[in-house]
Amino acid sequence: MQATKEVRIGKDLVAASAMPLVLAILNEGESYGYAILKRIDELSAGGLEWTDGMLYPLLHRLDRLGYVEARWDSPPGSRRRRYYRITPGGQNALSEHRRQWEVVSDALQNAWRSFQVTNSAPDPVEA
């Protein structure tokens, strides 16, 4: 949606980030499939492209692992919709994911700092 759209995230990275992302969104509050995808779009500024349908098998897995709780809500006069809510187990999993991602992210940050340094100062270090 925004200017950052040119950044295409690889399939593997999308898959790896899917679970913590969905858990984090559900941690914000109960939600349903379509809204979760909208939120992912928002959070990544359109950079994370999902095949929409693939969210549902993932939600199933989270449900099976006990990370989320699903319930059908059928308000009168409107079609029924399945809502998901994070469980304490899911919150634990989320913070574990978060710790791991922070380690990865820090490592990458550090790596890129030197990358930027060599980029801006191209003269050889050997001197």
Place this chain on the structure above:
Amino acid sequence: MESTIGPGIEAQISQWRSYLLRRQTIHRVDVDELEDHLRSEISELGTVGLSGDESFLVAIKRIGGVNELSREFARERSSQLWKQLVLADDTARERSRLQYSELLVTICFAIAAAVAFKIPAAFGIDPFAASDSTDNDSDVSFYLRNASLLVLPFLIGFLAWKRNLSARVIAGLAVPFIAAAILVNVFPFNEGATSEESGYKPGDTELLAAIHLPIFLWLVVGVSYLGGAWRANAPRMDFVRFTGEWFIYYTLIAFGGGVLCALTLGVFEAIEIDVEPLIASWVLPCGAVGAVVVVAWLVEAKQSVIENMAPVLTSVFTPLFALMLVAAILGMAVTGNFVDPEREVLIVFDLLLVVVLGLVLYSVSARDPAAKPTLMDGVQLVLVASALLIDILALAGILGRITEFGWTPNRTAGLGLNLVLLANLVWSAWLLSAFLRRRRPFSDLERWQTTYIPLYAIWAAIVVVLFPPLFAFD
């Protein structure tokens, strides 16, 4: 809040729904959820100015391919595959009611079939009871003729329920059953012989009718399996697949049931309770009959979840049978011994052709018609060609015997079956070799096999209906 969705789009959505539902790995609740998603997307796209059709197409595209989706769901559920086989489905918390009602209906049909099978016992027709009742022979004869008529209607009933068949189709399916029931019970079959050692032996035409009637009725079951649309060629292959899987599952269950009964007998014998009459007259017949329906349900339920079994067995046994037949031909060539036209030989060769045809059918059913010729197709051609060669040699010997000793019902039935199968395999061999030479597409062979299926029904019907009067109910 929801933008209105036109009737054309509604129709497309419900079509898409039923398309998804056909994948057994995507359950009804999943489809409901995906539909909610689809509708949200369509109305959202509608608000930014896309037309109904455009929104539908975009939304469908975004949801992704049905194949990937179903694979993803299957992978997610692969740890619970056994549940799909036994218990229908879904997570422990949210069992879909539909699947349970299906299991319930299956069990009802199975029980009804078992009850119907035992109803004649209420009228004193009970060959399963190990009694010395004087009338046991006619009881055996009754079940020989009527067993399939008592059981298969319930299988058809189950399939009719699953396929939502219209009353007209069901009435049409009932006609052959009623006609057959009248014929086999009105025909004045000659009484068979009873001997001390082998028990009751029915007359030839009666036994032939008893063997061919289930074959004919099974193809009637095929009509109900195809939802009444038996005229179309292509779906017939689905019924061929169903038949193969059904047979394999039934064999497995029969084997398990046999072990169970044997152990039951052993255990109760050890505590000196005689359960043999109970098992022989109730557990075995009712179990065997109920399994007919339950197995059909199993085959339907696990469809597309696990790789089909029949094609796997086919690819294992095609080379082995080909090897055996080539060895037999070499044996004949080396020793100069040809087929000895014994009494039983015709049956052996009929069975051989049935097996070869089965191998061809199931490799056809599993094959991608667009794929190029493979080594397996060559092996198959060797199999068919060598079976044909041996069979023609055998037929020559048998024809000599028939002209010498005359036409008996058994010989005529054996010969007729042989010719029916031979005609099929000759043309199959031709199509296969044309395919290997890349003159014809593989789909020709598939079409030939599916077109041929009604001929089996016709031949079986001829044996049931015309043979008894032709051979004076011998």
